[in-house]
Amino acid sequence: MRDMQAREFNQVTVSTPQLAGRTVVRCARDTMIPSLAALGIAAPPAINRAASGDALSLLRLGPDEWLALSAVHHGAELFARLSDALGPVPSSLVDVTQRQVALAVAGSGAEAALATGVPLDLAPAAFPVGMATRTIFEKSEIVLWRTAANSFHIEVWRSFAPYVMALLDAARTELAHGK
Numbered sequence: 001m002r003d004m005q006a007r008e009f010n011q012v013t014v015s016t017p018q019l020a021g022r023t024v025v026r027c028a029r030d031t032m033i034p035s036l037a038a039l040g041i042a043a044p045p046a047i048n049r050a051a052s053g054d055a056l057s058l059l060r061l062g063p064d065e066w067l068a069l070s071a072v073h074h075g076a077e078l079f080a081r082l083s084d085a086l087g088p089v090p091s092s093l094v095d096v097t098q099r100q101v102a103l104a105v106a107g108s109g110a111e112a113a114l115a116t117g118v119p120l121d122l123a124p125a126a127f128p129v130g131m132a133t134r135t136i137f138e139k140s141e142i143v144l145w146r147t148a149a150n151s152f153h154i155e156v157w158r159s160f161a162p163y164v165m166a167l168l169d170a171a172r173t174e175l176a177h178g179k
Contacts, residue, residue: 012109012172014165017102018071021078022155025066027091032066038085050132050145056081059132059145067132067143067155069102101161103154105168109175110150116171117164118144140164 025032033044040053050059055072070078075097082093105114111122117137120127132145140163143155156164 011107012113012175013104013106014113014168014172015104015106016161017104017153019069019102020097021068021070021073021075022096022100023068023075023078023082024094024096025068025082025086025091026064026093027066027086027089028064031089031091032086035085035087035089039082045130048133049130059143061132061134061143069155098158100155100157103156103161103164103168104151105154106148106151108150109172110152112175113168113171114144114152116174117167118142120144122146124149137164138167 029044036042036044036053036058039056039058041051041056041058042053043051045051045058045060047060047062050057052058055070056078057069059067059069061067068078068082073081075095078097079093079095086093114137115122118135120133120135127146129146129148132143134141134143136142137154137156140156140160142164145153145155147153154164
């Protein structure tokens with residue numbers, strides 16, 4: 001992972017931001033709602049949307065599946081914080097901090113670079129800021145989250161990260177050379 005530092009070609013930067021903790025939460029929306037206030041999140045995001053609170057982002061990937069990301073709370077600490085917030089609510093928590101890594105893709109060419117491997121329409125009207133979903137990049141499963149107009153956050157399994165990074169490098173090189 002050391003060789004995956006920030007790389008920039010033709011207004012596309014790919015970097016590897018360090019997230020301290022990641023936890024998958026399985027919990028029904030209605031039972032999750034009371035717990036959100038304890039996490040600093042005002043309202044539950046719709047499916048395929050993200051919401052952020054106290055040093056925590058919550059991506060809702062399905063009717064009862066949430067991915068909690070934190071740059072501050074380490075794996076066990078994030079897990080404990082979520083567990084405390086959920087209390088007796090029927091739920092399942094899995095710490096996936098070591099399983100996956102983050103990639104940040106930013107710049108005016110970010111959408112075009114991602115479009116080389118993502119089969120979704122990434123135009124802002126179809127994939128607006130705040131949208132988050134599970135998809136693929138070429139043959140690798142990823143979670144893709146649009147964090148700003150020209151910025152995306154990718155969560156990918158650690159073993160697939162070099163493959164995704166190499167494909168992004170190839171896409172950025174092609175974009176830089178106008179191919």
